[in-house]
Amino acid sequence: DCGPVLVPESELPIELPEYVQTTGNPLAESAAFVETTCPECGAPAERETDTMDTFVDSSWYFLRFLSPHRDDAPFDSERANDWLPVDVYVGGEEHAVLHLLYIRFFTRALADVGLLDVREPVRQLINQGTVLHSGEKMSKTKGNVVSPHEYGAETTRLFVLSAAHPEQDFEWTARSVSTAYDLQQQLFGMTQSFVERAAVRDERESHDEYVAREVDRTVAAVTDHYERFRFHRAVSEIRTLADLLGQYREYDTPNEQVYRRGLRVLARLVAPMAPFLGEEMWNLLRGDGPVTTARWPEPESTVDRYDVERSLVETLRDDVREICDVAGIQDPARIEVVLAPDWKFEVREVVRDSDDTEAVVGTIMDDESMRAIGEPVQQYATTLQSERRELQPVLSPADELAVLRRAAWLLGDEFDAEVTVRQADDTGESATKADPGKPALYIE
Template identity: 75%
Template sequence: MSRRSYNSAQVQEYWQHAWDREDVYELTETDDPTYVLGMFPYTSGTLHMGHVRNYAITDAYARYRRMCGDDVLHPMGWDAFGLPAENAAHERYTDPESWTDACIDQMREEMETLGFGYDWSREITTCEPEYYRWNQYFFRKFYEEGLVEYKAADVNWCPDCETVLADAQVVETDDGDVCWRCSTPVGRRELDQWFLTITDYAEELLDGLDDLEGWPDSVREIQRNWIGKQEGATVTFDIDGEYDTGRVEAFTTRLDTVYGATYLALSPGHDLARELAEEDDDLAAYIEDARTDDVAELSGVETDATAINPVSGDEIPVYVGAYVLEDVGTGAVMGVPAHNERDHAFASEHDLPVRQVIEPVDDHRVDLDSEPFTGQGMLTDSGPYDGLASAAAREQILDDSDAVETDTTYRLRDWLISRQRYWGTPIPVVHCEDCGPVLVPESDLPVELPEFVQSRGNPLEESTEFVETECPDCGRPAERETDTMDTFVDSSWYFLRYLSPDLDSAPFDAETADETLPVDVYVGGEEHAVLHLLYIRFFARALADVGLLDTREPVERLINQGTVLHSGEKMSKTKDNVVSPHEYGAETTRLFVLSAAHPEQDFEWTARDVNSSYDLQQQLYGMVAEFTERAVVREQRQSHDEYVAREIDRTIQAVSEHYDRFRFHRAVSEIRTLAALLRQYREFETPHEAVYRRGLSVLARLIAPIAPYLGEEMWNMLRGEGLVAQADWPEPEHEVGHADIERRIVEQLRDDVRDIVEVAAIEDPAEIDVVVAPDWKYTAYEIAREADETDALVGKIMERESMQAVGTAAQRYAADLQDRQQELRPVLDPEAELALLERASWLLGDEFETTVTVRQASEGGEFADKAKPGKPAIHIE
């Protein structure tokens, strides 16, 4: 490789070996390390750009914190179970395990090529029995704690995947509900299924969101809406007739509209609906169609039953309607068409009466034939409650009626974990005709998957050796459960297994977990808000309640990475717009994805911007190579050397703050700016050896977390001690508390000089004089900044004797400050500003190839009158 040209592909193997040799990324000290974690990948076979962005974020932050002196835990593993592996194996005439192992090998190699610094000694793979044994262990613990239910339920069914889906795995689209994996329309089936009762934690999960200050507001809001807490009342309707289900409870958040109920609607799965269907063939057929999702949303059937409104005494018809969901609320709806949109749509479809019982309190007019009035108001046509406001009426009705009780419901449903697939954790249950479902004893765990047999349905059902067993309780012949667990069970606790991956006596070391958790930084996509991110919060709480863990919130800070776009669309194989992470080189790709935008923002992949990242690497490498080949330097330090030294310090401070806040794009911008300054400094005059070497050394360390191979090459050429990955993060040598102010003053001065030269058409400036303001102006400026806006500012300034001595000029300046009081920003004191401008004057001299003189006010003559704090006067010959 040319000493002036950088190619990461030619050096990456060497530095990977060096990192491995020094165990740079292996954590040995586990006393409360900084835990940096990216959502581990599904084993799809190749890394895509979303993976690269996620893992580049965690890797850069982990490297930065390690250089800051932290013990850092940065592990990696594989989300290795799941239906896609079965499908991929089927397409390739192999088995899921072989396919998964091949994918892992390829993805691990790609990660190493990209320079990701993981502690591979902690690598986990969820499809290994040593891992999923503990899924089964947790199932037993949760079962014993009452957190597992086995029940018949109408479930979401994907006919293409041939498996059930949890509610969170059903995606709502304009064309209906579809599978989150394959986008096939989802139907309904009734099956005996296993559930984790996440609803037991609905209130705690909701309340806990308020404490997750390190999480994006968008994720917290998504979870808040998914939990869907609703406070209202349950109204009990008596059913007229001889039915086993003689009463029906309906939940409502608008008890004030109870007089407007013109029908009672039941879900197709409601007990009364099923009872009525026994005597009504048309109703039975409708319920069967509805169960398979073969009916329109607003369809419904009127039954022979009627219900008695317990508040008004009205007798209303009972319908069975598809829009009423069995697992939401009570599975029954008090239909109030005049004041609820869905009820109005159903009533319009079935020609049911619309009775207004709430009137707006303003001049708002509503045509109830076309839309309902859903706002609060005053009651009308509501018997003794006429004239009451909505809120007051709800309280009064609650007090008056024994058939009404306050109630709280949640949209959140229990977590359905049964999957009719092979490639997952076998559920550790044996079904016995005499004993029912029986847990597999802990001593018999893990229940391992048998050899794979290709079949259309569930391969486990085809394995006689697996299915046929004995009941652990009575010893009689029995059958194993053939459903496997939802793969989100695997990922709900994997961050704990990283802490003690080789432990055989427990899923994780409890003491280590309590010292390490919560995860300090977790990076992943927002699309997992109500899947993985909700489940890990539930799992932590459940583990705490069975005595295995103390921490109930597992993640302190969550970073959602945005999407990488190409031609305006998300990169996708189906859209044929995928860019391979290695197409432009590992380090160019890393540098680009981190410098293009804030981690949480989407950005467009463009060849021009990628080339800019490539050019930056070449510039940084070339600067160091040139310096080390022929270092022509001087020893005597001058004022402009001090300016560069302070700019190095300012850059260190700014980049450190950006790394802390995950603003890698701004960190790269600061690095570019410092590199440009150092090039200008080198070309302006022979640089001071210590200042220039330190600048290059700082650049090597600042870029190392983002471009680790480049950082190592630069550090090595500069003869830095050891590896840059283990080097100390640079510290400023000077106080940089006013860095932003100083930069603003210098940049404003340069812009002002450029404007004057352009407007006055000065082609070849002979001399530039810069004059700072007199001291009294700084005094007046600070009085103005510290004064309240209500103060009579001119009088407040002129009451000072020093201002009175100046006279009219001070009064005019005070008036100017009063007009601009809200715009006044912090400035330096006159001595500090003078010193800054003297140090920075070389920038103007270099740019305009002329002499620059910085003068204090007493030497500036008439020009001093034009100078202001932070904005010196300028005279150009």
Template identity: 55%
Template sequence: MSRQDTYDHTAIEQTWQARWDEAGVYRTPNDATDPAYVLAMFPYPSGQLHMGHVRNYTITDAYARYLRMQGEDVLHPMGWDSFGMPAENAAIERESDPREWTMDCIDTMRDQMRSVGLGYDWEREVTTCEPDYYRWNQWFFKQFYEDGLAEQKGGEVNWCPSCETVLANEQVEGEDEHCWRCGTPVESRTLDQWFLSITEYADELLDGIDDLDGWPDSVRGMQRNWIGRQEGARVEFEIPGFGGCEAFTTRLDTVHGATFFALAPGHEVTQELIAENPELEAQVETLDPDADGDEKRGVFTGEHAVNPLTGEEIPVYVADFVLSDVGTGALMGVPGHDERDHEFASEYDIEIRQVVAPADGDGSLDIEDGAYTEDGVLVNSGEYDGLESHAARDRFVDTIESASHHTQYRLRDWLISRQRYWGTPIPIVHCEECGAVPVPDEDLPVELPEFVPTPTGNPIEEVESFVRTECPECGGPAERETDTMDTFMDSSWYFLRFVSPDLDDAPFDTDRANDWMPVDRYVGGVEHAVLHLLYARFFTRAISDMGMVDVEEPFDNLTNHGMVLLENRAMSKSQNHVVSPDEIIAEYGADTARLFMMSVAGPETDFNWTDRGVRSNNEFVRRLHGTVTEFVEGTTETAEAGERPIDEYVAREVDATVAAATTGYDGFRFDEALREARALVTLLRQYRERVTPDASTFERGLRVAVRLLAPVVPHVAEECWEALGEDGFVAEADWPVAGSDVDYAAERRLVENTREDVRHIVDVADIEDPEEIEVVVAPAWKHRALDIAIEADDDVVGSVMRDEALRTRGEAAADYAKDLAANHQSLTEALAPETELAALRRAAWLFEREFEADVTIVPANEADESVAKKATPGRPAIQID
């Protein structure tokens, strides 16, 4: 029976998972001396994992294991983002309780994570729907409230009619503006809601992006765009009978081109206008605020606004593309120089006037066909004609009495109110005498009442025993706030709770948080580039200002993992388009699944799940186990062989593999690291097939390969490590270190390039069975010439031929110098001639094995001159017979 057939993945994986738990291998010390915090975005407990989830968690698990073997104290925790509408909706569908459904899902997913072999410190597990966690959501809310960062205010909000709750701007997606959770088109409503004043931190959040060097550029760009800082000016247009109305513009230089004035439907002047005109009110009600379609719609109010610079009267419209909570809710329409205004003017037959022309043109533009939106010089602007745009903007701020420089943002305050049951109750009591009163700390947490399912609306409102209460200040009758918090509140600080999850008198231990934070490596989906990450950054900065933690940014390095596709489509449980980890683990084992996902592509890259890929990786796992088992049981014959070239080659390749794999793990390029480790296992098998291997060289190669693979295939690595006679866990073993300071990469390139040259000659010359291969290393004088050429500025030939020793080479040196000059820009350093010779001689057995021919490696002075003269540094000459 083949030794590979003795690999019983189920027994091996269950054994080592139990032994890890018993020994507390992944328990994190509180007093870490060399802390490293590795974290995957914690999951919503939806019931079942699929392989996309497993990939995400395997990425951080492999990296945490690697750092642990490097000697660092690693915090690698897991928890559950367990509040939210899906649980509530699932409970209603199943006529059950959201908590019961959620906790069942958590139990299932935790068991699946354990079966995958994820090395979490489960003693630090947090569950956001537990009162001992959301108590601190309420406590943080109170700190924000007391610091003026939380307030209840009215205004237009986004309403999802399917989820029956309001949404933050960040939770409205796409041009058709749909709910991020269910995809339903979002409506606009006017409601009193609770907000956190993230806009107070707009500049800090924007400027801080420049320091996030470890984040993907795409995510940093998305955050910059969402914050959307714009430099411009505020300017007041007078609407006779209604007073001044302020507009924001980034292009005050175009004020002469303003041909209409537009108000948001919810603007206070709009409300005054419709209060006096029922017909106008009916027309305004047909508009769709927040509309983002192709058609811009508006209603002429019958009123006119006065241009503050020219005195010209322009029509006033109420338009659906003007938003109450963006800028001032009013704008000056300049259709000649703004595409949106151009569309609107074209639709309503409003004048389109050019007032800016390209600085390097003749000033003529077909402005009717499209707006000119670039800076230039002013035209049709009276005494200001010829003024450059940037100068005109400053000039008009000085000239127009009501104008002032102003900065505005796309970012809006974070709307945290949700009209749903399954979330953190907002700790506010409403009293007719005292107003909104925070619940005292000693009365926290305000726990959710028993779930009472209702077909529509907020179930909490139906629980009289919860709603009716006493005012904490005056003792009179009051009502509790029935809105719950946005679940992104939970995830904005959970990474801090992991440092001290059992702390009773504070949300986290400040000293420990300062030791561990920021998170060194954070991994999750790019879909959270704005939502979660922006909120977490705000939260961290706010509590840092409150003195709770020293850091201002929560995550040092961020990786957005790619998706695991199935038949070129993203996996989806709702569409039954998934691969179950339970089925894969049962048939092939967790190590096989982990190895496939980590080998096939880098963490950021999407890839297709294939049965063939799974089987191939399973064969490798079995091959690794079999190779170690055969050596331990004596099936692999070894000897004390001395220092043969092949032994030296394998020994150096072991060191080269350590160096390359370590670079891969350090750089979060697991596929490269695994390619190196797998190649080492293949090399060791080739080594034993070629000769009776040197015992110490072969055994060291096995021990290195097992450790290099251990972060990704931890179970079989433990089995092999124990078989090799080690007492402790490989998970706690020291990471291997390369034995000497050698440029292994250059030696590898030399060997592989030379093998490729031999292949090319055999192929082009159609040599079926080569008998002898002679590889000739370039002479030392050519290496000397190359070094001089690399250092030369322009006169390569002159620099080379000025060397006295090279001049004695006469025409040969001159010809080579000309070749060097022709390729001067691409010249690179080469190994010394004696190093080239030694490296190729150590690797000669690879040539012999591949080409089944006698191979000799010789210096140029031992070869025929006609062959030797073709050899150059790094590119030996080759003669095949």
């Protein structure tokens, strides 16, 4: 007759029955739980069996995780205010409309009652994609699952991370799994063979500097990819550096310092995705302590323009291949790489920085040294002016020359040719042909 009545605080907590065998609501099946007396009038009464759903707990567990040992409160408000919001929430998109809505709702309600300062629980959401098999989502009911132990946890993890951006779905194929496996074998094999029987060299030559710079660039690129959750691109960078180190060691006895550092960097960079492999490599290379607590590698020299340096070298190699192809040169004996003269870099700089496209050619020709070169400057400035908006960034002439000299061994190795790198005179054929970022090439 009293209607719904609260259990007095002194009687809390009400302990749940230990075990009830039922297919329905277990509480409703337990007479010991259901049958009770009314706290107000003492008459027979029934307990409510429709208690809180799991979504209630999953809406604030992240707050409890911050202070799991507190037994006098659900969570520590001060600590929660210090830690929240969560930096990144990783979950499937099926959570987007229910669970993620609830955690926002709960957080706001808790803030309204004064238990939190934060009103938004999560800063960034990443919905991971689905692994497909034969075009369909893997599921136990469809029976199209692949069990990770067929390949091992480490290979499976590396493959899944390397297959696609975490937000994209991707297809599970045995071939792409074996690509991940091959990378593991490659990294471990090159570390082991280096430690066991490496002939090494002490002096540093220009091709050693190229590899040292590539190690720096890989560190910068992989660090950036990790920070943006582009694990597939991190793997691709790691693979590229491993291939380069392999080529370097084949080309010449490697410089001990450069090669060892390259391997140590690879161990450190791969460890978040393949911790066992990273640890084995690190141990073989006598790194201090476990790789997981080792300092994250840092570039030894400035790498803020590494993308420009890389594309310069890539374009050069593509151009040589294309020229050989088009001209039908099977086996070039000599490759001459000729950098644009300084004045072309200067003109380019002025055009890129100018607002007034009309006056820029005149401004350039006002300069006495430019006037001394004359006609070629005027022509080049006029051409550039019309392409002003599409001009890609280039290095300084000194940097471009240095990068090309360090990279020359790659052409020598690939084409088995003698490679020279020089800068063009101010006028003449090479000065006309070569542009900043795109040197002239003579192949015979």
